[in-house]
Amino acid sequence: MEKITQLTSTTTVLAIDDVDTDQIVPARYLTATTREGIGKALFADWRFDANGNEIADFPLNQPGAADRRILVAGRNFGCGSSREHAPWALLDFGIQAVISSEIADIFRNNSLKNGLVPVIVDTDTHQWLLDNPGAEVTVDVEARELRLPSGKTVGFPIDPFARHCMLEGVDHTGFLLQNMDNITEFEANRSWQP
Amino acid sequence: MGGKSLFEKVWDDHVVVPETEDTPAVFYIDLHIVHEVTTPQAFNMLRESGLPVRRPDLVLATMDHSTPTVPITNLDESLDAASDPEPANQIRAMVKNCADFGIELHGFGSAQRGIVHVIGPEIGATQPGKTIVCGDSHSSTHGAFGAMGFGIGTTEVCHVLATQCLLQRKPKSMAVNITGKLKPGVGAKDVILALIGKMGVDGGTGHVIEYRGETIRGLNMEERMTICNMTIEGGARAGMIAPDETTFEFLKGRPQAPQGADWDAAVERWRKLVSDDDAVFDKEVNLDVSDLEPHVTYGTNPGMVVPISQNVPSDKGDASFRKAIEYMQVEADQPMLGTPVDVVFVGSCTNSRMTDLRAVARILDGKQVAGGVRMLVVPGSQAIKDKAEEEGLDKIFTAAGAEWREAGCSMCLGMNSDKLGKGELCVSTSNRNFEGRQGPGGRTVLASPETAAASALAGVIADPREAL
Ligand code: SF4
Numbered sequence: 001m002e003k004i005t006q007l008t009s010t011t012t013v014l015a016i017d018d019v020d021t022d023q024i025v026p027a028r029y030l031t032a033t034t035r036e037g038i039g040k041a042l043f044a045d046w047r048f049d050a051n052g053n054e055i056a057d058f059p060l061n062q063p064g065a066a067d068r069r070i071l072v073a074g075r076n077f078g079c080g081s082s083r084e085h086a087p088w089a090l091l092d093f094g095i096q097a098v099i100s101s102e103i104a105d106i107f108r109n110n111s112l113k114n115g116l117v118p119v120i121v122d123t124d125t126h127q128w129l130l131d132n133p134g135a136e137v138t139v140d141v142e143a144r145e146l147r148l149p150s151g152k153t154v155g156f157p158i159d160p161f162a163r164h165c166m167l168e169g170v171d172h173t174g175f176l177l178q179n180m181d182n183i184t185e186f187e188a189n190r191s192w193q194p
Numbered sequence: 195m196g197g198k199s200l201f202e203k204v205w206d207d208h209v210v211v212p213e214t215e216d217t218p219a220v221f222y223i224d225l226h227i228v229h230e231v232t233t234p235q236a237f238n239m240l241r242e243s244g245l246p247v248r249r250p251d252l253v254l255a256t257m258d259h260s261t262p263t264v265p266i267t268n269l270d271e272s273l274d275a276a277s278d279p280e281p282a283n284q285i286r287a288m289v290k291n292c293a294d295f296g297i298e299l300h301g302f303g304s305a306q307r308g309i310v311h312v313i314g315p316e317i318g319a320t321q322p323g324k325t326i327v328c329g330d331s332h333s334s335t336h337g338a339f340g341a342m343g344f345g346i347g348t349t350e351v352c353h354v355l356a357t358q359c360l361l362q363r364k365p366k367s368m369a370v371n372i373t374g375k376l377k378p379g380v381g382a383k384d385v386i387l388a389l390i391g392k393m394g395v396d397g398g399t400g401h402v403i404e405y406r407g408e409t410i411r412g413l414n415m416e417e418r419m420t421i422c423n424m425t426i427e428g429g430a431r432a433g434m435i436a437p438d439e440t441t442f443e444f445l446k447g448r449p450q451a452p453q454g455a456d457w458d459a460a461v462e463r464w465r466k467l468v469s470d471d472d473a474v475f476d477k478e479v480n481l482d483v484s485d486l487e488p489h490v491t492y493g494t495n496p497g498m499v500v501p502i503s504q505n506v507p508s509d510k511g512d513a514s515f516r517k518a519i520e521y522m523q524v525e526a527d528q529p530m531l532g533t534p535v536d537v538v539f540v541g542s543c544t545n546s547r548m549t550d551l552r553a554v555a556r557i558l559d560g561k562q563v564a565g566g567v568r569m570l571v572v573p574g575s576q577a578i579k580d581k582a583e584e585e586g587l588d589k590i591f592t593a594a595g596a597e598w599r600e601a602g603c604s605m606c607l608g609m610n611s612d613k614l615g616k617g618e619l620c621v622s623t624s625n626r627n628f629e630g631r632q633g634p635g636g637r638t639v640l641a642s643p644e645t646a647a648a649s650a651l652a653g654v655i656a657d658p659r660e661a662l
Contacts, residue, residue, distance in 0.1 A: 017514040018395055018495050022628040027609035031260055031280035033234035033287045045630050050616070074514065076396040079429060079495070080628060082331040083232065084347035102396055105431055106331060110347035159363065161217050172349070173243070176357045179211055179220045183248075183359055186210040186222060192463060194224035194252060194324055 001115045003169035006140040007096055009069035012059050013133035019073055020080035021107060025089045038085055039092030059133070060093070069096045070137060072129045076100070078107025087111040097139045099146070101126040112162040113172055119146055119156045141166050197470025200436050201367050201402045204342045204467070208325050210359055221362040224324040225336075226252055226354045227310045228297070230288035231259040231609070232329030236351035237291040245356045247295040252358060254319055255292050256300040258309045259330075260284055260610050263572055263599035266302045273302075281610060295355070308575020308601045311335035311423065311543040315415070316577055318448025322437035322464040327354060332543050332625065333432075334425040338418035339445070340437035340467045342402065345426065365431045366476040368401040369469075372409040374484030379659035381553075382417035383545060383623070383642035385409070386424040387489035387499045389481055395497040398430025401477060404469060405435050409483055415444040416547045423544045424625050427496040436468040488658055490530050491627045491640040493518035498627075502645065502657050505529050521629055522637050523617075530655050533639075535621050537614060538569040538596075538650040539632070540643055542606035542624035546574030548581055550623065550643040555587045557647035557661050558594040564653025569596035570612065572604040596650070608633040621649045 029041035047058050054061045071090065077100040078086060087110050090098065097117040108118045117139055121129070128148070129135065138147040141163055145153045165172055198206070213219035240247070247253065260281035266272045269289070273282045292299035300306040306317055310328050314320040314336055322340035327333055329351045336343030346360065353360055372385065390397075403425055410418065418435050425433030442461055445451045452460040487501035498518055500506065506519060509526035519526060524533065540546070540554050554571065563569045571591045573579040579601050582588055588598045605612040606624040614620050614636025623646050624631075627638035641649070644658035651661065 015513065016517065018497075020495065020626075020628045022607075022626065022631050026630055026634065027607040028634075030231050030609055031278070031284050033284055034238065035235055045634055050634075076399075076429070079395055080331065080626065082329055082345035082347055084235075084349060102399065104396070104429060105399055106345055106347065110349070113347065113349040159218070160215060161361070164216070172361055173239075173353060173356065175217070176220065176353055176359055176361060179359070180357065182211050182220060183222070183357060187358075192460075194321075 001165065001169055001171050004096070004115055004117065004166045005142045006138055007069055007117070008136065008138040010064070010134045010136045011070045011072045011099070011129060012065050012068045013072045013130055014059050015074055015130050017074035018076045018079055021078060021083050021086040022080055024078065024086040025083060030083060030085055035085070035088045037092070038089045041085070042089040042093045066094060069094060070099060070139065071095045071097070072099045072133070074100065074130070076102045076104060079104040082106045082110070084110045084114070087114045087116045091116050099126070099129060112159065115166060117141060117166070121146060121154050121156055125154045196474040197472040199367050199469040199473040199475060200340060200404050200434055200467055201342065202473070204323055204325065205364060207323065213363060218361040218363050221360050222325065223327050223354050223358055223360060224252060225254060225314065225319055225326040227254045227314055227326065227328035227333070228351065229255070229259055229310050229328070229330065230257045230284050232348050233291065233351055234284060234287045236348045236355060237295065239349070239352040240295070240355055247297060247355045248358045250296045253297045253355070254314060255288070255297050256307050256310060256313060257285055257288050257302070258601070259603045259607065261602045262611050263602050263604045265600055269302060277611060305576050305580070308577065309543045309546065309603055312546065312574035312578070315339065315419065316448070316575055318445050318451030321445065321451065321460070322441060322467050327360070331426045332423050334430070335419050335423040335543055337422040337425065337432050337434040338415060339441055340434060340464065342432050342434060344432045366401045368398060368403045368430065368477040368479065369475040370403050370405050371478065371480045372405060372407040372483060373480070374409060374482045376409065376483055376486065379644055379662050380486050380488055381642050381644065382413060382420040384486055384489045385483055386421045387491070387496065387640065388483070388486055390424065390428045390496050391489070391499040392481065393428045393479060395427060395495050396429040398425065398428040401430050403430045403433040404475070405433060410435055411438065414549065415440060416549045419547070420544055424496065427625060437464045488642060488645050490645060490655060491638070492522060492524055492530055494521055494627055494629050496625065496627060496640060499640070500530060502530060502655070531657060533655045534619065535567055535649050535654055536618040537620040538563070538567060538646050539572070539605045539620055539622040539624065540646050541570065541572030541574065541604050543574060544625045545623035545643050546572060546578065548578060551578070551582050551587050553643045554647040555590045557644060557658065558596065558651065559590050561594055561651050563595040563650045567650055567653050569650045570599060570605060571596050572599045573601045575601045605632050607631060608636070621646045621655060
């Protein structure tokens with residue numbers, strides 16, 4: 001995982017509630033055995049028509065969208081399946097943070113493990129961001145805050161461990177592996193065995 | 195201090211290293227179910243790090259998502275004939291990964307192959323008090339046994355393979371109290387659809403639900419699984435039901451259930467897996483189902499649901515609502531009953547078990563699926579397929595004009611060869627009506643097996659209570 005301390009970008013706005021992971025990556029793109037090139041599947045059925053041509057008014061197809069690193073989405077982004085292909089595809093496309101008033105649990109978990117920053121803000125801030133596509137904002141992982149163009153800052157929650165891993169650029173697996181002795185001891189001392 | 199809830203008891207029993215402010219808990223997993231779609235990258239991560247699978251004996255491996263539902267007799271030849279190259283490669287990768295890492299695979303030809311969440315309970319691997327994960331969000335199904343089941347991503351699949359543990363923060367708890375006697379023609383699927391309609395698709399975010407109350411106690415295990423299965427559609431991490439005699443009765447004698455003296459000891463331990471009377475929940479929801487009707491979805495998530503006799507809600511100017519009904523080609527305020535149907539799908543980990551198939555067979559028996567309607571009946575596992583054939587259900591389905599297939603996820607998700615065509619409307623017993631879930635441009639109406647069967651006969655969305 002690459003180090004992330006802060007990230008400044010203009011936003012792309014996808015003002016739809018309950019965007020599910022089947023939209024982020026449709027199931028037919030889950031047949032690969034590696035994660036390379038998964039960005040082409042991102043929102044495939046919303047970005048492209050049946051002939052593979054870009055649908056002009058979809059937010060990610062608009063001029064400049066390819067350079068924007070931050071996606072502002074409607075409430076409850078990432079609900080549905082556990083496919084990690086969803087954060088992989090967003091990252092491969094170039095999105096490094098998703099802002100919403102609510103982000104689904106499994107998607108949020110998967111995002112944190114891959115260096116995609118899930119930013120949950122209050123509904124007023126969320127509404128302002130939805131109403132102002134292209135606003136330049138800063139997601140500051142270190143300070144745990146989002147800075148708006150007005151200079152206003154809004155705090156966001158992030159698990160301290162996930163934040164540490166992002167700031168240091170280390171993955172979560174190492175921490176688990178350091179605990180192998182504890183795991184062995186736990187297995188030996190259980191009152192029942194699975 | 196109050197007593198402990200069922201969830202807290204199971205949670206506490208699996209904490210290897212407690213969480214601190216800075217670090218999540220190291221949390222032990224008793225059963226890891228793996229399938230071909232969400233694991234290949236995890237096995238690659240293991241290879242890159244040179245790590246073995248820590249406990250191959252706690253891994254249950256099968257293939258179900260991208261598998262064709264026509265017979266596969268010879269892995270290479272018939273797979274190539276029945277599948278696109280990418281899914282076929284994924285299936286071959288699963289065979290290789292399991293062989294390389296010493297995991298027993300319930301693949302083609304195994305009498306125990308089937309949908310991940312169907313075979314765990316069927317072979318008795320799913321047991322009260324266990325922590326059960328799978329790279330599939332409907333792992334909540336296993337909660338029907340008083341286990342804690344939840345879906346994980348591929349990186350976490352790698353974590354469990356390598357360490358048998360996950361890094362977890364303790365979720366919040368929520369009690370859902372369900373009371374009242376269900377009317378004939380109304381079942382577990384209608385209960386869970388109604389509940390999601392009431393809570394919203396994000397109503398459970400951050401929580402583990404415990405389903406409680408007299409209605410739940412009266413349900414059989416298959417019905418309980420249907421309810422817990424769709425817990426994730428309400429956004430919750432997991433859904434649990436305290437084990438009782440119904441649970442023990444179901445598990446007794448299954449191949450992986452404890453036997454003999456071990457069985458008695460296990461039951462004694464399992465009986466303690468109930469919430470204490472003074473347990474405190476972070477949130478409570480009540481649902482009285484006495485007057486519940488069959489439910490169907492009208493939109494593009496499982497929370498967009500109405501009682502079958504009612505109309506699509508009125509347009510209150512919500513953009514997401516408009517987008518959904520436009521996609522579904524329904525109008526605000528139109529009745530759902532009578533909407534023309536192209537396809538009926540009976541299957542998926544929500545409703546593909548024996549009681550589901552028997553309910554469908556009762557309605558179809560001696561009748562014909564309406565002209566122009568394609569109906570697929572797909573058993574959840576090889577064992578269910580065999581049992582249904584022993585009972586002659588397959589004959590009833592095929593005589594009615596339905597297709598009877600091999601076990602698998604099939605048309606629940608559009609990644610094997612069973613897909614909806616663009617614009618086709620499917621009444622489906624599965625769990626997700628997201629845009630394109632069953633194939634690009636396909637329209638899904640979620641319903642119970644009974645509603646699906648009645649609609650297949652009528653050729654339009656129909657009330658199963660009239661077909662009883
Ligand atoms: S039947 Fe559907 S929901 Fe269940 S495991 Fe298969 S794809 Fe997932």
